[in-house]
Amino acid sequence: MPELPEVETCRAGIEPYILGKRFRRLLIREARLRWPIAPELSLLLPGLCVLAVKRRGKYILLETEAGHVLLHLGMSGNLRIATAGQQVRKHDHADFEFTDGTLLRFNDQRRFGSLLWTAEPPEEHALLRDLGPEPLSESFNAAYLHHLARRRAAAVKLLLMDSRAVVGVGNIYASEALFAAGVHPGRPARDLTLAEWESTAGCVKSILRQAIAQGGTTLRDFVNEQGKPGYFQQQLGVYGRAGEACRRCGALIEQVRLGQRSSFYCPVCQPVAA
DNA sequence: CAACGGACCTGCCTGC
DNA sequence: TGCAGGCAGGTCCGTT
Numbered sequence: 665m666p667e668l669p670e671v672e673t674c675r676a677g678i679e680p681y682i683l684g685k686r687f688r689r690l691l692i693r694e695a696r697l698r699w700p701i702a703p704e705l706s707l708l709l710p711g712l713c714v715l716a717v718k719r720r721g722k723y724i725l726l727e728t729e730a731g732h733v734l735l736h737l738g739m740s741g742n743l744r745i746a747t748a749g750q751q752v753r754k755h756d757h758a759d760f761e762f763t764d765g766t767l768l769r770f771n772d773q774r775r776f777g778s779l780l781w782t783a784e785p786p787e788e789h790a791l792l793r794d795l796g797p798e799p800l801s802e803s804f805n806a807a808y809l810h811h812l813a814r815r816r817a818a819a820v821k822l823l824l825m826d827s828r829a830v831v832g833v834g835n836i837y838a839s840e841a842l843f844a845a846g847v848h849p850g851r852p853a854r855d856l857t858l859a860e861w862e863s864t865a866g867c868v869k870s871i872l873r874q875a876i877a878q879g880g881t882t883l884r885d886f887v888n889e890q891g892k893p894g895y896f897q898q899q900l901g902v903y904g905r906a907g908e909a910c911r912r913c914g915a916l917i918e919q920v921r922l923g924q925r926s927s928f929y930c931p932v933c934q935p936v937a938a
Numbered sequence: 939c940a941a942c943g944g945a946c947c948t949g950c951c952t953g954c
Numbered sequence: 955t956g957c958a959g960g961c962a963g964g965t966c967c968g969t970t
Contacts, residue, residue, distance in 0.1 A: 666963060666964090667963060667964090670963075696947095698946070698947095698964090698965085698966085722964075722965095736964085736965090737963090737964090738946095738947090738963095738964055738965085739947090739962070739963060739964050739965095740947085740948080740949095740962085740963080740964095741964095755948085772947095773947080773948055773949070774946085774947045774948055774949085774962090774964095775946080775947050775948080776946065776947065776964060776965080777964090791965095791966090815939085815940080816940075816941095817940080817941085818940075818941065818942095822941090825964095825965095827964090827965075834963055834964070835962090835963060835964085836963060837963095880963095881963075883962085883963065884950090884962075884963085885963095886963075903963095923941090923942080924942090924943080924944095926961085926962090
């Protein structure tokens, strides 16, 4: 479900409810996520304060005096602010309860998400250590991509979805950014010119910024901390639109499979040859 | 190194 | 109506 815009929507949404609050307890209903929730976390968390609510790639980090809670939403994960006594729903795997009564509830149908603890600086954690640059940072630019891709025969879309190359870009926004850039998703990454990387990097940034401004994309079930959907799906140019007319040229949008993921593109706006 | 397939899960939709 | 198969916003891990 969530790519960077949805995770950022979630982070920004929960921040005002939990920043500066003190954990009273952690209730774990189902510990079997991508990795099991460490049982010690229930003992360790009470009494600690949320000093910051940060994001790195698709991870949400809750900073405390003693370490960081690392949250990943996987494909179907979600964080909601619940009110006291609110009915527990299917797949509500964990509740963070604060001393003022605020409840942060983690729901994840497919259990690909994770809830971890690290006492070391989070950037040194095994899961964050090798992550590439943030797409909205200066270091994510054409020169970086051009150099990184010089020996990569794999499709450019797969490079954009490789978290060691850049974080936060998933299946929707990779297709959307390449459409905006006019680059065919299946082109070998090493074949793109510096000018094409210029366009691609710029489009990744602008698409992500627009999606964040719209509260993310809701295809099936993404909702923010209040249970409200995002609105970026109304601006999707190609994702999920196979057989429909390109909004720019009218040609029919095509769908191919790259790295076991559905990929969408306009055959006219995104020609195979540069 | 890079590339690929399989794995982890639940639920929904399609077609027989 | 049931059931098999495919698909879904992620990403780690083992093998070539």
